[in-house]
């Protein structure tokens with residue numbers, strides 16, 4: 001009898017005293033992935049407090065079906081995390097063209113995978129709606145998650161300048177997109193300006209806005225297609241929007257009809273301390289305060305944390321265990337609904353312990 005009473009009261013007790021703070025992870029399918037490794041990994045992450053997975057298997061329907069089923073069986077939320085505008089092997093006319101007239105199709109900037117499609121091209125938008133739609137049709141998929149939903153970085157994060165041997169005090173012509181015939185003609189029709197004849201296009205504010213609007217229209221078309229299927233959309237965005245995303249990659253993401261934002265608040269990319277995570281989260285929360293769309297603060301984890309001082313590449317740097325508390329509590333105090341970890345495989349036992357302590361402190365503090 002006592003047991004029965006306890007069981008009856010349990011849901012009530014847990015609802016009152018224990019709010020689960022959403023914790024997501026970003027991870028992708030690799031050559032060794034099987035249903036068994038997925039189940040093992042998902043269970044392990046869940047044991048550390050993870051509540052949802054952002055899983056990248058490209059536009060492969062069967063892989064997402066497998067991963068999403070396992071996630072849902074365990075009670076995890078499933079975001080099908082898929083790069084949007086970085087695609088290879090599509091029609092050559094679908095790619096962005098830079099200020100020098102070079103196409104990302106065969107001359108991508110920075111790295112070989114920066115083969116970026118043109119969000120202004122209606123064929124690109126229709127193709128993305130169709131691809132994401134096929135993923136959203138999988139019953140166990142809760143969200144499709146848009147990544148690389150942006151132009152190439154016309155200015156790189158400060159911490160990456162040395163890596164690519166660049167000083168980026170102004171917009172970088174090789175990474176400044178898109179000057180294809182269609183974009184140029186459309187902008188001339190709207191503004192009367194032939195942007196190819198302007199000596200410094202970075203000074204033309206309307207030209208920047210035109211490209212921000214191209215991304216926004218592309219995103220909102222995808223949202224419409226996914227919402228029509230009764231599913232939701234999340235998006236991985238640059239920090240900001242005004243402080244970084246807008247002028248680095250043309251994301252005015254406060255205007256997007258997505259249901260959850262995952263700003264990549266990767267402080268080491270910007271040569272900033274862990275305290276900065278709370279500051280940019282505050283900006284993000286205020287930017288979407290007019291909408292019911294949660295912010296999940298994206299944190300970049302340093303696996304080789306004992307040697308962080310000697311790590312020069314920000315893409316191998318990130319938060320050490322001692323910084324986890326500052327980043328997590330800073331995000332939650334600023335109004336983030338939860339956090340997301342890039343990546344769970346970089347989380348050492350010390351990181352997990354620090355995360356569990358920070359989440360417990362947040363719960364005690366009513367965050």
Ligand SMILES: [Zn+2]
Pocket residue numbers: 096097118120121178179180181182183184
């Ligand atoms: Zn174009």
